[in-house]
């Protein structure tokens with residue numbers, strides 16, 4: 001057996017043990033779930049002990065990680081004091097609670113990413129274990145001490161990772177996170193963290209791993225969709241969509257900017273000059289006026305009042321509402337009063353008010369042009385929701401389902417049990433009735449305790465009670481368990497208050513591109529949130545993009561920032577990066593690239609279509625030419641990457657918009673290996689410098 005084979009066999013033994021242990025935990029989880037059911041039916045409740053909680057939590061993540069082709073164990077650290085441990089996508093302990101694998105996000109795993117020969121942090125050897133599922137197929141060692149270390153095999157895990165076969169989705173980098181990236185991932189959650197860096201420096205990867213890290217460090221706070229990641233387009237969110245599930249986390253909301261207004265999914269952008277108008281802060285004024293305007297099809301007279309009188313009435317109503325801080329949708333009572341005064345005290349018929357002062361949705365005020373909202377409309381719709389205020393609520397009907405205990409009489413404090421396994425558990429309390437989920441159509445992740453806790457609170461609130469505490473069975477990780485709560489009756493009015501979703505951390509990718517109106521929309525979503533802002537000023541293409549980071553922070557209504565810069569590129573080979581840097585604004589430092597190899601070819605041709613037909617790879621063309629060449633429009637490639645890029649007619653890309661040179665820079669930095677430039681017109685002057 002060669003040295004490498006011997007070392008692989010050693011690691012395989014450990015990996016086998018980990019998978020064996022996971023099987024045991026899986027079986028225990030199933031048992032616990034069944035036991036949980038019988039505990040709830042036979043009451044009184046006893047809390048799940050910590051061990052059970054650990055098993056249940058691991059089982060929930062395991063089902064996500066089962067699909068992970070690269071396996072659960074990926075690293076090993078040997079320390080100078082003789083200590084050794086393995087690092088994985090999930091923490092696993094043996095039957096005696098001794099760690100078999102440490103979760104990559106645990107503080108103990110940080111040296112795996114931070115140790116360097118200059119600063120080894122007590123690490124003698126860092127080993128990357130390459131697995132295909134449960135099978136160890138390779139090892140890469142890096143020795144960080146001066147000592148002789150036995151059985152050192154392989155080298156260059158990062159290089160191996162960079163040159164492996166890629167597919168159309170981004171894959172996580174959990175085995176090869178670099179030191180400066182790790183520092184950004186593990187930066188404190190509070191306040192605003194700004195992560196800057198050129199193209200391909202791993203900003204998006206860092207943002208996603210940071211989301212997973214935040215969930216690990218404070219699951220109680222951040223789980224149940226309390227972390228929002230915002231990307232520039234749906235193509236982009238689709239491209240990065242598998243990274244978090246691959247890390248065992250599916251509890252993060254991932255949205256394109258065109259999806260931030262509930263109920264609308266916009267994918268197309270407006271032309272630059274339209275986007276400039278829609279992105280301008282002056283739109284707030286325009287939208288406010290629209291919101292107070294007479295709705296189309298409103299009646300134009302009421303008894304003795306003619307159109308002119310009604311117009312005057314509207315101005316008066318707006319004045320009184322604004323003075324009282326009332327929004328248009330809350331103004332019906334004031335409207336009725338003003339009209340009645342103008343009619344010498346006569347009452348205004350409901351039918352008239354319904355048509356003349358109806359509750360409005362943002363979509364009523366800003367209907368889609370040509371049947372489609374654009375990405376640039378989305379912040380306007382969101383702004384309108386704020387301006388209009390909530391429509392007056394229809395009278396709440398008594399839900400057809402009832403908690404049996406709740407309807408059994410008034411008490412000061414009472415214990416309820418809400419089952420997470422939804423239908424099953426629900427039937428214990430409301431036999432024969434549909435679950436609240438079935439009734440309300442809300443989506444609740446049945447794997448998540450925190451969802452259940454809030455769900456329980458919402459149900460109990462709707463029943464006119466307030467949760468005052470989580471009872472003796474409190475179990476911080478009780479997936480699929482039961483949620484016993486203490487609750488007391490509430491005054492009825494409070495019970496009507498809706499329970500709102502609030503984000504507690506918002507991660508913004510490609511943040512350099514946000515217009516002032518987009519910033520206002522995000523600021524509303526992030527009103528209670530700490531933030532991670534990720535971007536590159538060199539890639540700013542929006543006509544109203546910021547010139548500096550402090551300007552963006554100010555637009556977002558935040559102040560204190562910690563800034564981390566990622567200096568090394570991992571996507572673009574140096575020859576391509578050097579060429580792309582010619583399109584970069586002179587005040588911005590070009591990125592050093594770590595990636596080896598790469599080719600660059602520039603060809604002037606007579607017939608673009610014929611030249612493209614001879615090419616392979618991703619063809620990227622100016623937007624107006626994209627359809628005719630069956631190419632990807634250049635406005636869609638932000639954040640993406642391809643092995644071989646065929647870039648068509650750079651001069652047209654530059655000429656198409658005010659920040660066309662930045663757009664070209666984005667396009668030039670998408671290639672992982674080969675860049676071919678085809679042009680009929682002269683190249684932009686910068687490129688021929």
Ligand SMILES: Nc1ncnc2c1ncn2[C@@H]1O[C@H](COP(=O)(O)OP(=O)(O)OP(=O)(O)O)[C@@H](O)[C@H]1O
Pocket residue numbers: 158161162171173176177178181197198199200201202203204205206536539570571638639640641669
């Ligand atoms: N530590 C790493 N190990 C392996 N691959 C890495 C590492 N860091 C980044 N990469 C790879 O480099 C490429 C670029 O990463 P990413 O898209 O996160 O960069 P970015 O800074 O967001 O780029 P852009 O600004 O162009 O959108 C990806 O293929 C990513 O997987």
